[in-house]
Amino acid sequence: MCVCLEVHGFSLCPSVNFNMTPPAEEVRKRTPSDYIFGKVLGEGSFSTVYLAKDIHTNKEYAIKVLEKAHIIREKKTENVMREKEVLRILGNSSPYFVRLYWTFQDPERLYFVLSYAKNGDVLSQLEKQQCLSIECARYYTSELILGLEFLHDRGIVHRDLKPENLLFQENWHLLITDLGSAKIMTDCDNENDDFDKRRRNSFVGTAQFVSPEMLTDTSSSYESDLWALGCIIYQIVSGVMPFRGGSEYLVFQKILKLLYDFPEGFDRVAKDLVEKLLVIDPRQRLGANDEKRYTSLRDHAFFNGQNWDDLGPPPAMFDTSDEPNAKIIPDHLEPGLDEEKASRLHLDLLTPPPEPPSRKKSPPNRRITDLTPLEIQQRLEAQKSNIYHSFVEDNLIVKQGVVDKRKGLFARRRVFLLTLGPHLYYVDPVTMTFKGEVPWSADMRTEAKNFKTFFVHTPNRKYYLEDPEGYALEWCKAIDDVKSYYYPEKT
Numbered sequence: 001m002c003v004c005l006e007v008h009g010f011s012l013c014p015s016v017n018f019n020m021t022p023p024a025e026e027v028r029k030r031t032p033s034d035y036i037f038g039k040v041l042g043e044g045s046f047s048t049v050y051l052a053k054d055i056h057t058n059k060e061y062a063i064k065v066l067e068k069a070h071i072i073r074e075k076k077t078e079n080v081m082r083e084k085e086v087l088r089i090l091g092n093s094s095p096y097f098v099r100l101y102w103t104f105q106d107p108e109r110l111y112f113v114l115s116y117a118k119n120g121d122v123l124s125q126l127e128k129q130q131c132l133s134i135e136c137a138r139y140y141t142s143e144l145i146l147g148l149e150f151l152h153d154r155g156i157v158h159r160d161l162k163p164e165n166l167l168f169q170e171n172w173h174l175l176i177t178d179l180g181s182a183k184i185m186t187d188c189d190n191e192n193d194d195f196d197k198r199r200r201n202s203f204v205g206t207a208q209f210v211s212p213e214m215l216t217d218t219s220s221s222y223e224s225d226l227w228a229l230g231c232i233i234y235q236i237v238s239g240v241m242p243f244r245g246g247s248e249y250l251v252f253q254k255i256l257k258l259l260y261d262f263p264e265g266f267d268r269v270a271k272d273l274v275e276k277l278l279v280i281d282p283r284q285r286l287g288a289n290d291e292k293r294y295t296s297l298r299d300h301a302f303f304n305g306q307n308w309d310d311l312g313p314p315p316a317m318f319d320t321s322d323e324p325n326a327k328i329i330p331d332h333l334e335p336g337l338d339e340e341k342a343s344r345l346h347l348d349l350l351t352p353p354p355e356p357p358s359r360k361k362s363p364p365n366r367r368i369t370d371l372t373p374l375e376i377q378q379r380l381e382a383q384k385s386n387i388y389h390s391f392v393e394d395n396l397i398v399k400q401g402v403v404d405k406r407k408g409l410f411a412r413r414r415v416f417l418l419t420l421g422p423h424l425y426y427v428d429p430v431t432m433t434f435k436g437e438v439p440w441s442a443d444m445r446t447e448a449k450n451f452k453t454f455f456v457h458t459p460n461r462k463y464y465l466e467d468p469e470g471y472a473l474e475w476c477k478a479i480d481d482v483k484s485y486y487y488p489e490k491t
């Protein structure tokens with residue numbers, strides 16, 4: 001069945017309008033088979049980003065893949081279309097934004113072919129180094145301001161600026177990404193944002209970086225990005241976010257009351273800049289009233305001596321100690337992205353793990369074949385207090401546990417219940433609903449890939465399973481035991 005959803009003249013129907021006109025040098029339509037898909041670079045709430053190589057040019061790209069059904073189910077069609085539109089507007093005229101080269105689709109997925117930021121994101125660097133030196137902070141804040149000048153001059157508000165969305169190119173210049181929450185301003189936006197808010201129902205962006213006006217009233221405008229800029233400067237200088245709390249609610253309360261303080265030793269001039277950006281009234285934020293963007297930011301003492309016409313090369317003080325082979329696309333892979341390939345890439349099975357870490361062992365369990373009928377009866381009685389008993393049709397549970405069941409791009413967390421019978425049921429532990437059963441037969445076969453990942457092969461399907469606790473081998477052994485009990489001739 002084709003699920004159609006039209007927004008602003010775009011459609012998620014296969015072959016209608018999503019595909020973007022490619023740059024002049026390449027007019028042929030693109031398909032997944034034009035690329036070899038390699039490692040998963042990152043996962044967002046609605047997408048998976050793969051490293052991919054163009055088979056014609058050998059050029060590397062980051063391809064963002066979105067599952068149509070998931071986008072429609074989560075009502076994110078508008079965001080996807082907006083991201084595409086904003087990236088189209090930005091084109092390749094700013095060095096500080098990720099570039100969209102092509103878009104295309106197949107019946108299940110949408111593909112954005114983006115410039116590949118080889119050196120990860122600012123958040124990962126903060127995790128490695130805790131915070132950036134003042135010199136680095138000044139440099140990257142300057143690049144971010146130049147990016148914001150460009151974006152705002154084109155009437156676009158990012159609305160989800162945060163260290164995760166600031167990537168590093170191969171030459172360590174900044175690349176701003178994730179424009180799915182962006183807003184294209186119109187003349188009446190400032191006076192009447194109510195409509196936008198009512199439609200949204202909830203704030204956009206990320207809790208810790210969201211501005212007070214996006215929480216309280218209806219508006220989000222260029223100044224919301226200036227607020228996020230203040231939060232980012234605070235975080236890269238100190239290593240922590242200004243507004244922290246055990247829940248989103250607590251974080252919001254702190255934002256609304258401007259409850260934050262500076263750790264000891266926080267650079268005095270950077271502190272002054274942050275204080276001038278983290279101001280409740282958006283109109284009072286530094287830069288908000290600039291006739292020419294963002295002269296008042298450029299003139300702040302934090303940037304003393306900065307040559308805004310040429311920032312020079314990035315300061316070379318990064319931790320580049322990533323595993324050397326981590327981002328390589330193995331030569332033996334075929335072009336294209338089908339479900340099996342996607343699952344394998346997700347499970348990181350392209351390259352064998354170096355040395356398997358010592359495998360986790362579950363407590364010894366008696367083999368099912370060793371139990372007497374009386375013992376089985378006694379265990380069944382005891383099992384009645386198990387919250388999953390109602391799902392197993394009075395069969396004795398031999399093994400149960402959380403397993404991530406992967407299908408295509410997405411993994412679903414399930415509780416798997418291996419029982420006599422034999423059965424291998426799975427239940428959604430959040431909604432406590434029965435989800436299905438892996439069909440048993442004498443031909444069922446297990447395959448452990450590493451201590452987390454295992455496959456169950458059935459005649460018609462291969463189940464990609466992952467035990468987050470690392471008991472994959474135990475699962476395979478338990479299933480094999482049950483199999484040998486019921487199908488001795490096959491083992």
Ligand code: ATP
Nearest residue numbers: 041042043044045046047049062114115116117178
């Ligand atoms: P969110 O849940 O934040 O909305 P999303 O679905 O919009 O996320 P992105 O943030 O665009 O997805 O991408 C997810 C991750 O993939 C990023 O955090 C980053 O690690 C990686 N990534 C995205 N784009 C690129 C790129 N061009 N080059 C390298 N890595 C990238």
